[in-house]
Amino acid sequence: MKRAMSCPVAMMACVAVIVVTAAPAAAAEPVCAKSEIRLVNSMREIAQPYHANLEKGGRWFAAWAGLEHYVLQLNQGDSDKQISLMRLLLATNPRCTVFNVEPNADLVVKPMIDAANRSGAWIVTHWAHNEGLHPFDGNDHWIAHIAVDSLGAGAAISKLLVDAIGRTGGVVALQGRLDTDPARKRFAGLQQVLLQTPGVTVLDQQTANWDRTAAFPIMQTWLTKYGDRINGVWAANDDMALGALEALRAAGLAGKIPIVGVDGIPEAIAAVEKGEMIATVSSDAYYQGSIGLAMGTCVLTGQVPLPASWPKENREFYLKLVVISRDNAAQYLREPEPAAYVDDWQCDKLWSRSTGKAF
């Protein structure tokens, strides 16, 4: 038992040594030579299109900026691993290291921010974090948090859906896991839009737990129960939207009843182009995978002042979402050119996709 305990103790000691030696360095002028800058993308895995694109975005930025040190950290869904991978890297050259983080869970954000503050490394986080935690509350090395506006996403697709059915009729709604924040906020977005559209009613809403296979039989039951009273299908993500689409296909209704989803996964974009779905919303993975690295690089090369002096709305903001409908689907079906993002990476345009202060 004692032996087993000694390993974590040794690791903690190691971290402590790193912290003590690195702390004075953090106070030094935070400008690094280009050859010293190290970029890190920390994410779950790269087996899904979303993550694969995050990674591509990061590499594209490194190549464009002429920075040779690019590190990819994959935690395979293990929150502890995400934190320990970061700490391991901080053993060397922390103050010239920039982390762009897709948090595995809300609660990994705090320990990662603490590690950055102590070591002098720089960090940008995405999506969500626990309440009451902000970059501008003395977390000088937490450059920014770029949140995704789930309410906005839910509202954006809802507007397109009610317009597509002529602002009158019945819709059914497939919800995500009811205990998750994006599921609740996306549905709140639908309710918000319906308040202004009294002609449209929600015939029924059920949860399919984000899952395509679960959405299929629910849609079938609805078709049996409501028949042609269903004018539109709202889904909190693309997977469920595609499951509902297959149920419509089985009933010979594919393309005849408008469907909307969220995420912008390639199959959904293809369905939008074919006219079987009418819209989906994307947070643009290529952008999310590169913007944090661009911010850090601008700070380290002295092209923007230290984040501590930035206004609050530049350190915690919502990301503008891209609505993909039939008009622009073709453009998102192909992989974009890296050059399309060069404008976003300029140090004076780092906030061009902000829609304002988050939370």
Add this chain to the structure above:
Amino acid sequence: MMPADHQGPVGSTPAATAQELRPWTPLLALIVLCLGFGLAEPGFATSENLWTIADRSAIPLILAVGTTFVILQGSIDLSIEGVMATSSLTFAMSVFNSRNGLDLGVFGLGLATLVGAGLGLLSGLLTTCLRVPSFMVTLGVWSTSAGIALLLSGDQPPLIKDPMMRALGLGRSLAVPNLFLVAVAVVLLGYVLQSYTRFGRYSMVIGGGEDLARLLGLPVDRYKVLAFVFAGFLGGLAGALESARIGLGHVDVGGGQMFATITAVVIGGTSLGGGRGGVLQSAVGTLTLAILTDGMVFVGINPYAQKAVQGALILLTALGATWPLRHRLRIVK
């Protein structure tokens, strides 16, 4: 050796005692459920909804038949979701698809079931040869096969473009969903295996008392392996058919099926201890769950409350099944 005195809803006398009524309680619960939903929402009792329920129960029925034999023998198979995932990707990548040039058609279906049977064989051999409890073995096979499926899936799941397979998954023959026809065939096959073959009868004996079966000189291990192979085969079939329905090979194609299948088998009246129950009982249990989930959407039960209602009804059914036995069941685990 004592094959269960009730093989299903056959052979009851009019003067049924409580003991003889017991196997009928799951069926009774099913009928009560139908009546309840039908009264609450008249649209529930239409032929169209009957076929919706049939379609919804097709995949669970196929899974329940395979799992029944494993549970009858007193083992358990937790690998269903992993087996479905692997077979789903095998199937999707061997029929006409978006990923490679293969176009094996029906042989793709065969390949997927073969992969499922292979995983079942692995579970069976590990359980019998190495004497590892089936609980642990199948848990391991679940993760392993889910891992294989993830590797096969890569960063873009393969889309199924074979129109014949899509028609099999989505189409109907004379108003009856194709997949339900497959499921009915599987249930009949299971019933024949259970009633008219050595495999079926020995499974019952092994579950009733494995030590006795061994003393009698029955090749217990062989039949245990066979049960896992059969369950794997049907798991593979279910994975492939679900993929034909949703149109792609997907790692999560069996999401939630393991728990649902075991629940269905048990509420049908097949005992987790082994030796009691059967294919038809499992089919009744599966239909009960399908009607329950369909009916709750139909009568508009709040999604936040559905899980609780489902749990309460499962408890009630289980209570109904064991109530007449409560004095005789001295040990409950």
